Amino acid sequence: MAKRIGKRTIILENKPHIIGYGSVVGKKEYEGPIGHEFDAHDDDSRFGEDSYEKAESLLQKIALETAMRKANVNENDIKMIFAGDLLNQCIGSYFGLRSKGIPLIGLYGACSTMTLGLSLASIMIDSGAADITAAVTSSHFCSAERQYRFPLEYGAVRPQTAQWTVTGSGATVLSSERLEGKPYIDKVCFGEIEDLGITDTNNMGAAMAPSAASTIKHFLEDTNTTLHDYDLVITGDLGKVGTDLLYELLEGDGIDIRCRHSDCGLIIFDRDRQDVHAGGSGCGCSAAVLNSFVMHRFESGDFKNILFMSTGALMSPTSSLQGETIPGISHLINIKI
Amino acid sequence: MAKRIGKRTIILENKPHIIGYGSVVGKKEYEGPIGHEFDAHDDDSRFGEDSYEKAESLLQKIALETAMRKANVNENDIKMIFAGDLLNQCIGSYFGLRSKGIPLIGLYGACSTMTLGLSLASIMIDSGAADITAAVTSSHFCSAERQYRFPLEYGAVRPQTAQWTVTGSGATVLSSERLEGKPYIDKVCFGEIEDLGITDTNNMGAAMAPSAASTIKHFLEDTNTTLHDYDLVITGDLGKVGTDLLYELLEGDGIDIRCRHSDCGLIIFDRDRQDVHAGGSGCGCSAAVLNSFVMHRFESGDFKNILFMSTGALMSPTSSLQGETIPGISHLINIKI
Numbered sequence: 001m002a003k004r005i006g007k008r009t010i011i012l013e014n015k016p017h018i019i020g021y022g023s024v025v026g027k028k029e030y031e032g033p034i035g036h037e038f039d040a041h042d043d044d045s046r047f048g049e050d051s052y053e054k055a056e057s058l059l060q061k062i063a064l065e066t067a068m069r070k071a072n073v074n075e076n077d078i079k080m081i082f083a084g085d086l087l088n089q090c091i092g093s094y095f096g097l098r099s100k101g102i103p104l105i106g107l108y109g110a111c112s113t114m115t116l117g118l119s120l121a122s123i124m125i126d127s128g129a130a131d132i133t134a135a136v137t138s139s140h141f142c143s144a145e146r147q148y149r150f151p152l153e154y155g156a157v158r159p160q161t162a163q164w165t166v167t168g169s170g171a172t173v174l175s176s177e178r179l180e181g182k183p184y185i186d187k188v189c190f191g192e193i194e195d196l197g198i199t200d201t202n203n204m205g206a207a208m209a210p211s212a213a214s215t216i217k218h219f220l221e222d223t224n225t226t227l228h229d230y231d232l233v234i235t236g237d238l239g240k241v242g243t244d245l246l247y248e249l250l251e252g253d254g255i256d257i258r259c260r261h262s263d264c265g266l267i268i269f270d271r272d273r274q275d276v277h278a279g280g281s282g283c284g285c286s287a288a289v290l291n292s293f294v295m296h297r298f299e300s301g302d303f304k305n306i307l308f309m310s311t312g313a314l315m316s317p318t319s320s321l322q323g324e325t326i327p328g329i330s331h332l333i334n335i336k337i
Numbered sequence: 338m339a340k341r342i343g344k345r346t347i348i349l350e351n352k353p354h355i356i357g358y359g360s361v362v363g364k365k366e367y368e369g370p371i372g373h374e375f376d377a378h379d380d381d382s383r384f385g386e387d388s389y390e391k392a393e394s395l396l397q398k399i400a401l402e403t404a405m406r407k408a409n410v411n412e413n414d415i416k417m418i419f420a421g422d423l424l425n426q427c428i429g430s431y432f433g434l435r436s437k438g439i440p441l442i443g444l445y446g447a448c449s450t451m452t453l454g455l456s457l458a459s460i461m462i463d464s465g466a467a468d469i470t471a472a473v474t475s476s477h478f479c480s481a482e483r484q485y486r487f488p489l490e491y492g493a494v495r496p497q498t499a500q501w502t503v504t505g506s507g508a509t510v511l512s513s514e515r516l517e518g519k520p521y522i523d524k525v526c527f528g529e530i531e532d533l534g535i536t537d538t539n540n541m542g543a544a545m546a547p548s549a550a551s552t553i554k555h556f557l558e559d560t561n562t563t564l565h566d567y568d569l570v571i572t573g574d575l576g577k578v579g580t581d582l583l584y585e586l587l588e589g590d591g592i593d594i595r596c597r598h599s600d601c602g603l604i605i606f607d608r609d610r611q612d613v614h615a616g617g618s619g620c621g622c623s624a625a626v627l628n629s630f631v632m633h634r635f636e637s638g639d640f641k642n643i644l645f646m647s648t649g650a651l652m653s654p655t656s657s658l659q660g661e662t663i664p665g666i667s668h669l670i671n672i673k674i
Contacts, residue, residue, distance in 0.1 A: 001338065002466040004416065008440055010466045051659050079341065080527060088425040089653035090445045091661075094530065098651075098664050103345055103527035105453065106666075108427045108445040116442065120457065127464030129339040129347045147655075190417060190440035193431065314435075316426035318484075322388050324428075327435050329443075 002126045006222025008189050008215075015184040016125040016133075016174040018335075020071025021291035024062045026141065026167030029280075029288065032269045037292040038168070039066045045142055045167060052142040053091060059138045059169035059284070060085070060096030067134065067171040067291065078102050078173070079130035082117035084109060085138045086165075086283055088147065092138050102134075111208070111237050112191065112312030113137045114170065114287040115331040119188035121174050122333070131176045138169035139282025148201070148317060161203040163239045163281035166268060170287030183298040187334040189219040193314065195327035201320050205242025205265075205278055208311040211328035212238060213249035215309060216257070219332050227260050231303050234294065236286035236310035236330070237265035239279030264289035286310040298337050305336045339463045343559025345526050345552075352521040353462040353470075353511040355672075357408025358628035361399045363478065363504030366617075366625065369606045374629040375505070376403045382479055382504060389479040390428060396475045396506035396621070397422070397433030404471065404508040404628065415439050415510070416467035419454035421446060422475045423502075423620055425484065429475050439471075448545070448574050449528065449649030450474045451507065451624040452668040456525035458511050459670070468513045475506035476619025485538070485654060498540040500576045500618035503605060507624030520635040524671040526556040530651065532664035538657050542579025542602075542615055545648040548665035549575060550586035552646060553594070556669050564597050568640050571631065573623035573647035573667075574602035576616030601626035623647040635674050642673045 003011045023038045030041035040062055042048070047055040060083065068074065081100070084107035085092030097104055109116040117135035124130045142152060144165040150156040174185070194211040212235050220226060227233065238246055243263050250257050264286045265279035290308060297303040309332040315324065340348045360375045367378035377399055379385070384392040397420065405411065418437070421444035422429030434441055446453040454472035461467045479489060481502040487493040511522070531548040549572050557563060564570065575583055580600050587594050601623045602616035627645060634640040646669040652661065 002464045004466060004468075053655055053659060084445070086426075087653065088655065089423075089447065089651070091651070091653045091656045094651040094664065094666075095656065095661060098530040098532055101529055103529050104666065105457070105527065106445045108421070108443045110426065120442070123464050123466050124460065127339045127460050127466075129341060129460050129464075131341075190442065192438055192440055193435040195435055314426070314428070314431040316424065316428045318390055318425065319428045319432065322390060324432060327431065329431075329441065 002123055008218045009222035010188050012122055012126040012185055014126040014176055015178060016122040017177060017179050017182045017184045018172055019175045019179060019182060020067040020173035021295045022063045022066025023170045023288045023292040024059050024168060025288055029166055029168050029268055032274060034267060034293045037296055038288060052140055053087060056085065056092040056138050056140040056143050057096035060093055060136050063169035063171035064134060064136045067173045071173040073132055073173060075100050075102055077132050078134050080105060080124055080133045082107055082121045082135045084113035084117060086144055109329060110312030110314055111281060111283045112310045112329050112331050113283040114290060115308060115310040115333050118172060118333055119190060119331055122185040122188055125174055125176045134171060134173045136171035137283040137287040139165050139284035141165045141167045144282060158277055159202045160277050161241050163204055163265060163278045164276035165282035166280045166285035166288060168284035168288035170291035172291055183335050183337040185333050186336045189215055189332040191215045191329040191331045193327045193329050195325055197325050199325050203241060204281060204313040205239040206245050207313040207326035208238055208328040209242040209245035209249060211330040212246050212309060212311045215330040215332050217253055227257060231306050233257060233261050233307045235263045237281040238263050238311055239265040239281060241278045267293060308333050308335055339460055345555045346559035347525050349459055349463040349522060351463040351513055352515060353459040354514060354516050354519045354521045355509055356512045356516060356519060357404040357510035358632045359400045359403025360507045360625045360629040361396050361505060362625055366503055366505050366605055369611060371604060371630045374633055375625060389477055390424060393422065393429040393475050393477040393480050394433035397430055397473050400506035400508035401471060401473045404510045408510040410469055410510060412437050412439055414469050415471050417442060417461055417470045419444055419458045419472045421450035421454060423481055446666060447649030447651055448618060448620045449647045449666050449668050450620040451627060452645060452647040452670050455509060455670055456527060456668055459522040459525055462511055462513045471508060471510045473508035474620040474624040476502050476621035478502045478504045481619060495614060496539045497614050498578050500541055500602060500615045501613035502619035503617045503622035503625060505621035505625035507628035509628055520672050520674040522670050523673045526552055526669040528552045528666040528668045530664045530666050532662055534662050536662050540578060541618060541650040542576040543582050544650040544663035545575055545665040546579040546582035546586060548667040549583050549646060549648045552667040552669050554590055564594060568643050570594060570598050570644045572600045574618040575600050575648055576602040576618060578615045604630060645670050645672055
């Protein structure tokens with residue numbers, strides 16, 4: 001049984017263990033600082049498909065199949081998949097996973113989707129509803145640019161606050177079996193929507209930072225812990241602008257996160273060398289980094305107890321055209337080994 | 338603890354009870370055969386807002402607040418909301434519920450979202466992760482038409498297989514408290530994607546029917562029951578074309594569902610009188626009918642044990658332009674009193 005503590009945090013008593021993980025990225029991500037940590041990459045942004053959207057679907061399939069292979073499970077073993085992406089109607093997930101014959105829960109949480117899916121997948125195991133579950137998300141620079149901003153052919157100039165959508169996917173397979181030496185999800189904390197009135201669609205980091213700050217604060221209060229109890233807090237894709245704002249917001253609450261924080265959007269690209277402006281973004285960003293870099297550090301013993309939080313900016317081109325602000329939402333998981 | 342039986346069905350041991358429900362619809366739905374059963378309606382399809390999208394957000398807010406009022410709970414009581422809609426990036430849900438301060442799980446399951454959300458909301462209660470949860474979905478004819486098909490101003494002609502997207506929203510509040518005389522969720526069955534190769538975006542009923550047939554079949558097999566064990570099977574929005582195909586598909590498996598089946602898309606409109614062609618659709622369709630008509634029949638004693646299944650067609654305008662088929666997915670809940 002799961003147990004709720006405080007306002008938002010849930011302790012998992014069954015401790016869903018991570019038995020497999022997989023990641024796949026595009027050329028730019030492979031050329032980045034942690035490129036060698038990903039399971040697969042391709043130099044062609046279409047990955048051999050005839051559209052970017054079909055390529056994104058393929059990314060989800062590759063990531064999930066890689067994670068399943070490492071977990072040594074097949075389609076019949078996995079009882080539910082939690083999947084999402086940034087494409088309208090989540091076609092990346094639904095078309096990528098349609099041949100699997102596994103009950104599929106489609107999620108939309110913008111870039112917060114990976115930890116949203118992992119939180120739900122964990123509770124399913126904890127509840128007894130499933131013994132093995134999986135979570136997978138993706139994003140693709142080219143499909144995202146043309147859907148959210150401009151067709152690439154326009155060559156639109158991007159401001160320095162803009163982030164670069166990661167072409168990539170990550171998948172995690174969870175099991176109810178307690179396996180010595182495998183990391184497990186200890187707690188989850190679902191996010192509430194936070195809205196500080198940001199309207200600049202080229203500054204998603206600033207839109208997400210308030211929700212990241214809120215979720216960290218709630219989690220620490222609920223668990224009666226401090227940052228010193230964790231090796232690291234890793235956010236999804238705040239980038240440079242969002243990270244600076246996160247520090248500022250938490251400082252206002254007396255929480256100094258500077259020495260214990262990394263951001264997947266800043267890990268995956270080299271901002272000085274790769275012209276990505278404020279850093280990486282997209283729900284494939286935190287998914288790919290979690291299911292490579294982060295998992296490897298659990299294996300090597302570097303990490304023993306971390307907070308991992310995908311961060312999402314909630315908007316559509318329509319909502320922005322109609323003058324809406326961009327609220328944010330961030331879901332957190334506490335991973336231990 | 339939840340208990341899995343068979344391939345896809347989950348028995349809830351804690352029996353989440355439905356303590357509140359709310360529905361709101363537009364003018365056409367109010368003028369339909371069950372118009373008097375809805376809690377609220379408006380003659381203006383903008384519901385006083387300055388865009389259809391903002392109107393759809395307002396619908397979710399109204400439905401949830403109505404359900405909360407009937408359940409006699411406030412924002413602090415509800416631990417998680419499961420919400421979704423048909424709009425790109427689920428802005429109907431996220432913008433409609435952003436001021437609530439309640440952890441929000443964004444779902445995308447096309448028109449299957451209401452039972453997807455209710456299934457997850459039920460398991461959260463069963464698992465102990467929450468004592469009170471809610472599920473809410475919406476759709477809006479005008480926002481859906483311009484997003485999926487043509488701006489209304491074009492006056493495009495609709496073929497007879499097309500369905501009419503319901504302008505409406507429905508919300509359900511679930512509680513772990515066992516309350517005598519209130520209906521409860523006994524079992525849930527998550528859907529797998531079924532794809533028989535339908536490509537006609539004006540024939541969603543046909544696209545959804547195979548998944549509806551598959552989920553019913555799996556549920557009956559998993560539970561070792563027959564249709565005679567239930568008062569009725571209610572599908573979400575198969576409409577006339579999808580309903581006929583469902584009968585045909587199940588007959589092939591020796592299951593005659595004709596005398597025990599209703600479809601929300603056929604209940605909500607009068608096809609002879611209201612010019613909706615094959616019937617109603619949209620994820621507000623099953624949500625509004627469940628949270629009015631169906632709940633009222635549990636209250637009156639007409640229903641004691643039903644299967645309720647929202648049905649979704651998975652596509653986007655982009656996927657269809659790229660020549661993709663339209664797979665379907667259907668999630669089922671077994672409601673008893």
